[in-house]
Amino acid sequence: MNTIAETRAKSLLYLEDVSVSFDGFKALNALSFVVEPGELRAIIGPNGAGKTTMMDIITGKTRPDTGKVLFEDTIDLTKKDEADIAQLGIGRKFQKPTVFESHTVWDNLELALNRDRGVFGTLFYRLTPEDKARIEEILDTVRLTHRAREYAANLSHGQKQWLEIGMLLAQEPKLLLVDEPVAGMTDAETVETAILLREIAKTRSVVVVEHDMGFIRDLGVKVTCLAEGSVLAEGSIDFVSSDPKVIENYLGR
Amino acid sequence: MISGFIFRALEGKIIVAIAMLLGIAALVPALNLLTAPDSALHIPTYAMSLFGKYLCYALLALALDLVWGYCGILSLGHGAFFALGGYAMGMYLMRQIGPRGVYGNPVLPDFMVFLNYKELPWFWYGMDWFVVAIAMVLLVPGLLAFVFGWFAFRSRVNGVYLSIITQAMTYALMLAFFRNDMGFGGNNGLTDFKDILGFQVQADGTRAVLFALSAIVLALCLLISSAIVRSKFGKVLVGVRDAESRVRFLGFRVENIKLFTFVVSAMMAGIAGALFVPQVGIINPGEFAPANSIEIVVWTAVGGRGTLIGPIIGAVLVNAGKSFFTGAFPEFWLYALGSLFIFVTLFLPRGIVGTVQHGFKAREAMKAATDAENGRADVGTVAQTVQAAE
Numbered sequence: 001m002n003t004i005a006e007t008r009a010k011s012l013l014y015l016e017d018v019s020v021s022f023d024g025f026k027a028l029n030a031l032s033f034v035v036e037p038g039e040l041r042a043i044i045g046p047n048g049a050g051k052t053t054m055m056d057i058i059t060g061k062t063r064p065d066t067g068k069v070l071f072e073d074t075i076d077l078t079k080k081d082e083a084d085i086a087q088l089g090i091g092r093k094f095q096k097p098t099v100f101e102s103h104t105v106w107d108n109l110e111l112a113l114n115r116d117r118g119v120f121g122t123l124f125y126r127l128t129p130e131d132k133a134r135i136e137e138i139l140d141t142v143r144l145t146h147r148a149r150e151y152a153a154n155l156s157h158g159q160k161q162w163l164e165i166g167m168l169l170a171q172e173p174k175l176l177l178v179d180e181p182v183a184g185m186t187d188a189e190t191v192e193t194a195i196l197l198r199e200i201a202k203t204r205s206v207v208v209v210e211h212d213m214g215f216i217r218d219l220g221v222k223v224t225c226l227a228e229g230s231v232l233a234e235g236s237i238d239f240v241s242s243d244p245k246v247i248e249n250y251l252g253r
Numbered sequence: 254m255i256s257g258f259i260f261r262a263l264e265g266k267i268i269v270a271i272a273m274l275l276g277i278a279a280l281v282p283a284l285n286l287l288t289a290p291d292s293a294l295h296i297p298t299y300a301m302s303l304f305g306k307y308l309c310y311a312l313l314a315l316a317l318d319l320v321w322g323y324c325g326i327l328s329l330g331h332g333a334f335f336a337l338g339g340y341a342m343g344m345y346l347m348r349q350i351g352p353r354g355v356y357g358n359p360v361l362p363d364f365m366v367f368l369n370y371k372e373l374p375w376f377w378y379g380m381d382w383f384v385v386a387i388a389m390v391l392l393v394p395g396l397l398a399f400v401f402g403w404f405a406f407r408s409r410v411n412g413v414y415l416s417i418i419t420q421a422m423t424y425a426l427m428l429a430f431f432r433n434d435m436g437f438g439g440n441n442g443l444t445d446f447k448d449i450l451g452f453q454v455q456a457d458g459t460r461a462v463l464f465a466l467s468a469i470v471l472a473l474c475l476l477i478s479s480a481i482v483r484s485k486f487g488k489v490l491v492g493v494r495d496a497e498s499r500v501r502f503l504g505f506r507v508e509n510i511k512l513f514t515f516v517v518s519a520m521m522a523g524i525a526g527a528l529f530v531p532q533v534g535i536i537n538p539g540e541f542a543p544a545n546s547i548e549i550v551v552w553t554a555v556g557g558r559g560t561l562i563g564p565i566i567g568a569v570l571v572n573a574g575k576s577f578f579t580g581a582f583p584e585f586w587l588y589a590l591g592s593l594f595i596f597v598t599l600f601l602p603r604g605i606v607g608t609v610q611h612g613f614k615a616r617e618a619m620k621a622a623t624d625a626e627n628g629r630a631d632v633g634t635v636a637q638t639v640q641a642a643e
Contacts, residue, residue: 111500
């Protein structure tokens with residue numbers, strides 16, 4: 001028992017026995033899952049395995065029927081809503097790139113910046129030199145400096161994905177949840193994205209949901225395979241992809 | 254902090270619009286009061302009051318633009334906030350009649366004597382003070398918007414559902430205000446006003462001041478709205494309109510953002526109503542009619558939502574059209590309004606101002622394209638500008 005308590009104490013994100021069902025369909029079935037500080041983790045699994053539902057639960061969009069969801073061992077995420085959880089330091093990238101299309105790339109990042117998000121704080125906000133420097137730094141990280149003054153609507157699909165990742169960075173999260181970041185990207189963009197995520201994971205924990213096995217291999221990190229709402233296998237990519245259950249459920253023979 | 258907030262509001266178009274409104278505020282009353290009635294430059298009092306009424310509608314449309322054009326909340330009940338502001342002002346004006354009413358009762362307005370009221374209902378207390386009345390003009394619509402928005406936005410009522418309940422809200426208020434025992438004059442509403450702050454409501458001078466005030470207040474509200482939409486808060490508003498869940502997952506409390514905007518907008522609508530009533534001389538439950546609220550949406554759509562100036566132009570144009578049609582071909586007005594809405598939806602989805610702005614952007618893009626042909630810009634920028642215009 002001691003080991004479980006220890007795991008929990010040093011975890012950043014701790015899910016234990018989480019279940020949720022929608023109209024009788026068990027989307028998550030006694031799922032347990034731990035992310036450590038500074039960890040980069042990939043999650044794979046067939047459609048309907050519960051990957052997105054798990055993210056919904058972590059970010060407060062969906063409430064679990066049973067189970068524990070703890071952030072930094074003490075904060076119960078099931079009692080918080082999306083805005084609280086975002087402010088705690090959990091950022092989320094959606095499957096479909098979601099940026100503010102009628103704002104410029106710069107404004108998108110300015111909005112995402114981890115500053116006073118209240119009504120009056122935003123009404124009287126002025127761009128400080130530090131904030132300006134921070135935005136420029138993020139633009140550089142996500143390789144969008146040359147397009148900073150353009151409307152986000154005019155970015156390519158891959159650039160929108162990067163802008164969204166940049167917005168998450170501006171939030172300065174401790175944990176980043178990234179849902180299918182390379183869906184619809186070119187091969188070159190996919191490689192760049194893997195480099196970008198590894199760079200980001202140097203300073204925070206990142207959980208990536210992906211279908212692209214080549215990309216997961218590029219990341220070279222611990223992989224968790226979900227199926228039917230619980231963990232099927234966990235370990236290195238080679239270990240997981242040679243697991244007979246994973247082959248049967250997900251990879252196919 | 255405040256100066257920076259206001260300074261940011263002063264962008265080219267807004268400065269021009271505010272200057273024009275202030276010019277109108279000075280010029281129209283001057284032409285009414287200082288020129289001889291037979292002069293070619295003379296503006297008759299009825300025309301000035303009519304134009305003053307349009308300016309109140311313009312303020313109402315501006316208020317709607319803030320919530321609809323920027324935050325994506327299509328309120329079909331803004332007429333209710335306008336009417337409540339109007340009623341608050343009407344109550345003050347009723348109390349100013351004093352013993353000059355038909356029944357000569359020094360305290361009770363005529364309709365109360367007629368309906369056998371023995372004493373003034375509690376909610377009429379203090380309404381004989383102008384300051385209290387003005388406070389109510391802001392507080393009552395603001396409070397209603399706050400309570401309504403608190404529940405609606407917290408339970409995440411969105412889109413067409415929200416529109417329907419705002420419509421239900423104004424309809425319910427209309428039915429309530431039609432009842433005689435509500436204490437607001439029932440079907441007839443409040444009318445027969447005599448003075449405002451001791452000045453005769455009907456006098457040319459008073460009407461000129463009311464007109465000037467309408468234009469000045471509209472200019473002021475335009476300034477405030479511009480400051481709001483150009484601040485970081487305004488960018489968050491547009492974010493809520495375009496990608497609400499993204500805003501939420503960035504850690505903003507979307508319900509508070511919507512609530513603040515809705516309350517500010519309702520207060521502006523209330524002010525519009527309060528300026529409207531003394532110029533028109535009556536307020537009755539008909540102002541709560543759902544159709545009125547829908548008309549506000551038409552003005553805003555015609556002028557161009559999300560442009561601030563568009564709704565002002567739209568409200569004035571459509572109402573000028575309405576005055577013309579209801580005078581010249583009374584039976585055709587509703588058809589004209591309906592056709593206008595269909596026309597705008599199909600052919601001018603951005604509205605007048607939105608289309609013009611878009612046209613300018615497209616022309617800039619064309620110019621960039623020509624420049625590129627002459628080798629003055631690189632092709633990448635052109636493609637982007639052309640895309641931006643589309």
